[in-house]
Amino acid sequence: MTDLNAPRPRASSRRGLWIILGVVGLAVAIAAWFTLGNAAGARECPVQDEAAAAVDAAAVGELAALNGTGEGRGYRTLAFKDAGGADMTIADFKGKALLVNFWASWCVPCREEMPALDALATKYNSEQFMVLPINLDIGEGGLEKANGFLSENKFANLPLYADNTFSAFERLKQEAVAIGLPATLVLDEDGCELGVLQGPAEWNTPDGEKVVETLIGLVE
Numbered sequence: 001m002t003d004l005n006a007p008r009p010r011a012s013s014r015r016g017l018w019i020i021l022g023v024v025g026l027a028v029a030i031a032a033w034f035t036l037g038n039a040a041g042a043r044e045c046p047v048q049d050e051a052a053a054a055v056d057a058a059a060v061g062e063l064a065a066l067n068g069t070g071e072g073r074g075y076r077t078l079a080f081k082d083a084g085g086a087d088m089t090i091a092d093f094k095g096k097a098l099l100v101n102f103w104a105s106w107c108v109p110c111r112e113e114m115p116a117l118d119a120l121a122t123k124y125n126s127e128q129f130m131v132l133p134i135n136l137d138i139g140e141g142g143l144e145k146a147n148g149f150l151s152e153n154k155f156a157n158l159p160l161y162a163d164n165t166f167s168a169f170e171r172l173k174q175e176a177v178a179i180g181l182p183a184t185l186v187l188d189e190d191g192c193e194l195g196v197l198q199g200p201a202e203w204n205t206p207d208g209e210k211v212v213e214t215l216i217g218l219v220e
Contacts, residue, residue, distance in 0.1 A: 044074025045192035051218050055186055055195040058214035061207035066186070066197040073175065075100075076191040078168050080134050083147065083160040090191040097129045097219045099212065100185040102169055102178070104136045105149040109200040110182040114155060116204035121157035124212050128189075128219045135162035136169055136181065186211070189219050 052070025059066035076091040090098070101117055103110035114133075121131035135146035142164030150160055163169070172178040177185075178198050186195030194215070202208060 043072035044076060045072050045190065047072045048188070048192065048194060051188065052194050054214055054218060055211065058211045059195065059207075060210070062202040062205045063197070063207045063211050065199060065201065066184075066195050066211065068195050070192075070194050073177070073193040074191055075185065075187060075193065078171065078191075080161050080163040080168055081143070083143070085143070088161065090187065093130060093132065094191070095189050096127070097189050097215045098132045098185070098187040098191070099130070099215075100132045100134060100187060102134050102136055102172075102181055102183045104181055105145045106137070107181045111149070113182055113200040113203070114153065114158065116202060116208070118155040118158045119204040120208060120212060123209075124216070125157055126216075129212065129216050131158065133158050133161060134168060135160065136164075136166055137162065138164050138166050140164070186215060188215075194218075 048070035052068035054068070055066070055070075056068025059068065076089060076094075078090045080088055082088055090100070099117075099120070101113070103114065105111070117131050117133065125131060135142065137143075137145045143160070143162050146162050147160050150158060169178070169181075169183070172183065172185075177183075177193075177196055180198065182200050184197040184201070185193055186197075188194055195211075
């Protein structure tokens with residue numbers, strides 16, 4: 001029962017309450033706008049459930065840690081440099097499915113993984129597919145460090161691409177795609193993400209070959 005004789009709230013108190021509610025509502029609207037805006041920006045690509053499921057199904061044994069994704073993330077604008085310092089993006093490789101491996105010369109698991117990636121590149125690099133290593137040695141001497149490591153080990157099919165600003169990998173961290181090195185993205189011919197592997201893998205194995213052959217089959 002409502003007590004009609006109970007003291008009523010002052011008009012000024014009611015106005016204060018409406019102001020507070022208005023501020024809270026505005027804050028919620030702004031947060032929602034940023035969230036939706038970021039989500040839209042992250043979805044450069046269509047959702048590809050079937051392709052991601054195919055990659056996920058192929059990722060067994062030595063590649064069991066690779067997860068099929070296909071959630072709409074795209075990397076066409078992901079920027080880095082070639083061996084001569086010229087600006088490049090993933091879009092420069094349009095038409096090829098990519099195994100994009102982020103590595104650094106100071107990262108021991110990365111160094112151990114490189115021979116297998118080179119063997120995989122030697123066998124499968126073509127008009128439909130490419131192993132694309134992106135070095136993340138930071139600072140002005142980053143390119144020289146990376147080039148020294150590649151030259152010393154005489155890798156035949158791992159060209160030097162690098163981002164000594166680390167901004168490419170920061171993007172992966174911000175989108176909760178990867179948190180450490182090495183990390184590998186499986187991309188379709190339009191730079192759209194179909195899979196992610198955090199950590200090293202034995203790529204030069206039947207399991208690694210199965211993943212690559214599945215990816216090439218999706219492009220053809």
